Amino acid sequence: MRNAMSSPAVVPPLPAGQSRGGPHRIVEEPAASHRTIRVGLLGFGTVGRGLYALLERRRDATARRHGVAFEIAAILVRDVERARDAMPATALVTSDPERFLAGRFDVVVEAIGGVEPAARLVGTLLERGVDVVTANKALLADRWDALHALAAASGARLRWEASVAAGIPVVGLLRRSLQSTQVSRVTAILNATSNLVLTKIAWGSSLEDALLHARRQGFAEADPTLDVSGIDAAQKLAILVATIRSRALAPSEIDVQGIESVRPEDSVRAAAFGGHLKPIAFADLGDARPGAWIAPAFVPDRHPLARVEGTSNGVHLTGDTVSDLFLSGPGAGADPTAASLLDDLLALANGDRSARTPALDPPLRFQPPLTRWFVSVRADALEQHLENVLEVVAGSGLLFRELRVLREPTGPVLAGITVPILRDQIERIGARLEAATAVTELRAWRAIDAPVEEASR
Ligand SMILES: NC(=O)c1ccc[n+]([C@@H]2O[C@H](COP(=O)([O-])OP(=O)(O)OC[C@H]3O[C@@H](n4cnc5c(N)ncnc54)[C@H](OP(=O)(O)O)[C@@H]3O)[C@@H](O)[C@H]2O)c1
Numbered sequence: 001m002r003n004a005m006s007s008p009a010v011v012p013p014l015p016a017g018q019s020r021g022g023p024h025r026i027v028e029e030p031a032a033s034h035r036t037i038r039v040g041l042l043g044f045g046t047v048g049r050g051l052y053a054l055l056e057r058r059r060d061a062t063a064r065r066h067g068v069a070f071e072i073a074a075i076l077v078r079d080v081e082r083a084r085d086a087m088p089a090t091a092l093v094t095s096d097p098e099r100f101l102a103g104r105f106d107v108v109v110e111a112i113g114g115v116e117p118a119a120r121l122v123g124t125l126l127e128r129g130v131d132v133v134t135a136n137k138a139l140l141a142d143r144w145d146a147l148h149a150l151a152a153a154s155g156a157r158l159r160w161e162a163s164v165a166a167g168i169p170v171v172g173l174l175r176r177s178l179q180s181t182q183v184s185r186v187t188a189i190l191n192a193t194s195n196l197v198l199t200k201i202a203w204g205s206s207l208e209d210a211l212l213h214a215r216r217q218g219f220a221e222a223d224p225t226l227d228v229s230g231i232d233a234a235q236k237l238a239i240l241v242a243t244i245r246s247r248a249l250a251p252s253e254i255d256v257q258g259i260e261s262v263r264p265e266d267s268v269r270a271a272a273f274g275g276h277l278k279p280i281a282f283a284d285l286g287d288a289r290p291g292a293w294i295a296p297a298f299v300p301d302r303h304p305l306a307r308v309e310g311t312s313n314g315v316h317l318t319g320d321t322v323s324d325l326f327l328s329g330p331g332a333g334a335d336p337t338a339a340s341l342l343d344d345l346l347a348l349a350n351g352d353r354s355a356r357t358p359a360l361d362p363p364l365r366f367q368p369p370l371t372r373w374f375v376s377v378r379a380d381a382l383e384q385h386l387e388n389v390l391e392v393v394a395g396s397g398l399l400f401r402e403l404r405v406l407r408e409p410t411g412p413v414l415a416g417i418t419v420p421i422l423r424d425q426i427e428r429i430g431a432r433l434e435a436a437t438a439v440t441e442l443r444a445w446r447a448i449d450a451p452v453e454e455a456s457r
Helices: 046-057 059-066 097-101 118-127 137-154 170-177 192-202 207-216 231-245 264-272 334-349 382-395 423-436 451-456
Strands: 034-042 068-076 092-094 107-110 131-134 183-189 254-256 275-284 291-300 312-319 325-330 372-379 400-408 411-418 439-447
Touching: 034 046, 034 118, 034 334, 046 059, 046 068, 046 334, 059 068, 059 334, 068 097, 068 334, 092 097, 097 118, 107 118, 107 334, 118 131, 118 137, 131 137, 131 334, 137 231, 170 231, 170 334, 183 231, 192 207, 192 264, 192 275, 192 312, 231 254, 231 275, 231 291, 264 275, 264 372, 264 400, 264 411, 264 439, 275 439, 291 372, 372 382, 372 400, 372 423, 382 400, 382 411, 382 423, 423 439
Parallel strands: 034 068, 034 107, 068 092, 107 131, 254 291, 291 439
Antiparallel strands: 183 275, 183 312, 275 291, 312 325, 372 411, 372 439, 400 411
């Protein structure tokens, strides 16, 4: 079935001077001939509808520039009775997976979401040798090895550009363009909802108000747990690491901290230190101490991720031949996601077979991540107890690169950025401080360096 992607079935060209759109569309020079590619579409929600709309908008340009026409042959949905404004007239629409699987496809796009039934459907298709393009991060994070093994066995091709940072072509960059580079570090903002929420909190909103705003903007789900808990970002980071190293990252290998307990004063204190609190996904893939984490983190103003606001995503890559490669763009939405899916469809139609060779990458043993921490300490009558607090801090072995007293309307706060230590250590020191002094609250967030500081470490 796959071969149909490269064995042309000629569809008659349009008569000269005519377009497939209405009378107001710009008339484009039609392609002399083009292949028709039969697409199966799993899901017709935000992403599925977005893809159909984009295929329609690009129909003429795709035929002219790439010599192909995508025809949606069948669509699987949960509820066939649901009213939908625009559906491809020629497609079979069904809620019966077996009826869908009985279809004849050159490629299937999966935009159902979740692990099951997507895993069974995609697995069956790959096993039969049908190429699959997916937007589903939960599926890939959970079944990376199994799905790639099925694809390798049958010769089918699996593509996933839309599953991570939908509007940033980072997967293709890693798969196709950076094959000669050993990428050693990924620092990214991968969850649009968390970034929007932290941006709003920095402007003084509570978490609840910020989430309500994100929901009104159409970003946060009714249940935003996967976003704010960091799980969504962890799935995407696992996919990026798997794309680079050809091996899946188990959830237990990523230290995940959500954004639930960030408050406006954390952003005010970060600003006093020339930085911002951002929802960071980080993976160190170097041989010395590989580790991965998700957390709201202090990002210095000089880091390019400091300027990734609202619903945008950003990815910063460091490797042996690239030191400061940065991409940013929309993290979600129907259009950017559809564009990523279409890019994968076009690459497959044009014969793309590129893939990293899994066996060549030595396995990495992920360890608990070592980072700087941005710490703030509040104590009853801090000024009287300052010496005592500093003594306990010094006695705990906690070293600061910078330590200052910040004057806040509700009283002074001791704040600073530590040298790199483990999360365990910072938690032990916090407990000790609270037991031995008048400290009433210790807040600690991971901190990253600007690229130029990282390079000189
Ligand atoms: N939304 C974005 O901006 C975005 C961006 C990047 C990646 N993604 C990923 O793309 C995927 C789809 O997201 P979405 O926002 O399009 O979701 P959505 O709006 O909820 O649409 C899901 C579609 O799948 C169908 N479906 C769900 N469960 C099904 C089942 N068990 N059997 C048959 N059909 C089923 C639904 O059918 P009904 O229409 O009948 O309910 C619906 O058409 C997810 O993996 C998501 O993470 C989304």
